[in-house]
Amino acid sequence: xxxxxxxxxxxxxxxxxxxxxxxxxxxxxxxxxxxxxxxxxxxxxxxxxxxxxxxxxxxxxxxxxxxxxxxxxxxxxxxxxxxxxxxxxxxxxxx
Amino acid sequence: xxxxxxxxxxxxxxxxxxxxxxxxxxxxxxxxxxxxxxxxxxxxxxxxxxxxxxxxxxxxxxxxxxxxxxxxxxxxxxxxxxxxxxxxxxxxxxxxxxxxxxxxxxxxxxxxxxxxxxxxxxxxxxxxxxxxxxxxxxxxxxxxxxxxxxxxxxxxxxxxxxxxxxxxxxxxxxxxxxxxxxxxxxxxxxxxxxxxxxxxxxxxxxxxxxxxxxxxxxxxxxxxxxxxxxxxxxxxxxxxxxxxxxxxxxxx
Numbered sequence: 001x002x003x004x005x006x007x008x009x010x011x012x013x014x015x016x017x018x019x020x021x022x023x024x025x026x027x028x029x030x031x032x033x034x035x036x037x038x039x040x041x042x043x044x045x046x047x048x049x050x051x052x053x054x055x056x057x058x059x060x061x062x063x064x065x066x067x068x069x070x071x072x073x074x075x076x077x078x079x080x081x082x083x084x085x086x087x088x089x090x091x092x093x094x095x
Numbered sequence: 096x097x098x099x100x101x102x103x104x105x106x107x108x109x110x111x112x113x114x115x116x117x118x119x120x121x122x123x124x125x126x127x128x129x130x131x132x133x134x135x136x137x138x139x140x141x142x143x144x145x146x147x148x149x150x151x152x153x154x155x156x157x158x159x160x161x162x163x164x165x166x167x168x169x170x171x172x173x174x175x176x177x178x179x180x181x182x183x184x185x186x187x188x189x190x191x192x193x194x195x196x197x198x199x200x201x202x203x204x205x206x207x208x209x210x211x212x213x214x215x216x217x218x219x220x221x222x223x224x225x226x227x228x229x230x231x232x233x234x235x236x237x238x239x240x241x242x243x244x245x246x247x248x249x250x251x252x253x254x255x256x257x258x259x260x261x262x263x264x265x266x267x268x269x270x271x272x273x274x275x276x277x278x279x280x281x282x283x284x285x286x287x288x289x290x291x292x293x294x295x296x297x298x299x300x301x302x303x304x305x306x307x308x309x310x311x312x313x314x315x316x317x318x319x320x321x322x323x324x325x326x327x328x329x330x331x332x333x334x335x336x337x338x339x340x341x342x343x344x345x346x347x
Contacts, residue, residue, distance in 0.1 A: 038131035
């Protein structure tokens with residue numbers, strides 16, 4: 001019997017209410033429901049989250065690493081676009 | 096039978112169920128077909144070990160002889176264990192282990208639910224913690240039953256066989272003896288007649304959805320709750336208790 005790999009899924013976790021989902025890793029699953037279950041068992045065992053997203057890896061349209069310079073470098077020398085001149089008030093943790 | 100004796104015996108049965116099933120699941124660690132399912136199984140086994148620990152500790156308090164959770168788990172003999180026969184059955188293949196857990200947890204989830212309302216605070220608190228874990232297990236296992244039952248011809252055939260094989264061990268769960276009766280009457284404990292109805296409903300729904308056939312009612316094995324076990328429990332205990340038997344009192 002040939003060993004067929006289950007499709008790959010990417011897992012996103014929201015650690016607490018109010019924050020956005022962050023990429024946590026990936027896993028294999030045979031269907032969407034299983035992907036959600038597996039994400040729960042693989043990535044949230046130590047109360048890492050309050051919400052989970054899973055998405056088939058092949059549904060993600062990713063930027064091409066070979067085009068990194070054309071894609072991102074033009075933004076780097078325009079410092080006036082970066083909000084680096086603000087003082088961050090004390091007590092603001094997630095900015 | 097005195098009410099406190101019955102409560103102790105009842106608590107030990109619950110503890111033994113959790114421990115023996117977890118030991119069977121631990122045997123599957125590093126033997127699951129997929130990494131993700133491996134983690135889920137180990138996770139679930141740990142849930143049961145956690146429940147067993149709380150229940151044995153509670154039983155030790157009720158007994159009042161100073162026996163610890165480890166004493167109760169690792170130094171009692173086969174005939175002193177009161178777990179259900181279903182749970183000590185060997186793992187078999189993936190479908191066998193799945194069906195065993197599915198059939199037990201369909202029962203256990205309702206038993207725990209009833210226990211959250213019992214008048215013994217120790218038990219009701221443990222049940223309230225455990226039920227969240229078990230609800231998730233049951234959901235996970237139900238989905239697997241659907242996948243296998245409604246999957247390929249081969250998976251359907253094999254999991255139907257698992258269901259047929261395990262069926263004879265399900266009757267024991269609902270046969271109330273004196274201990275069950277005392278806990279029901281004196282501690283507002285579970286009504287096994289009621290729980291059997293809920294179990295049957297849930298099992299029937301999932302089995303039908305999985306395109307499987309509910310086995311015919313047949314002769315049912317029993318005795319685990321009274322300490323009469325199948326030939327498998329002795330081997331399980333020999334392995335599980337080996338360390339404490341060889342080095343009594345050994346700790347990490």
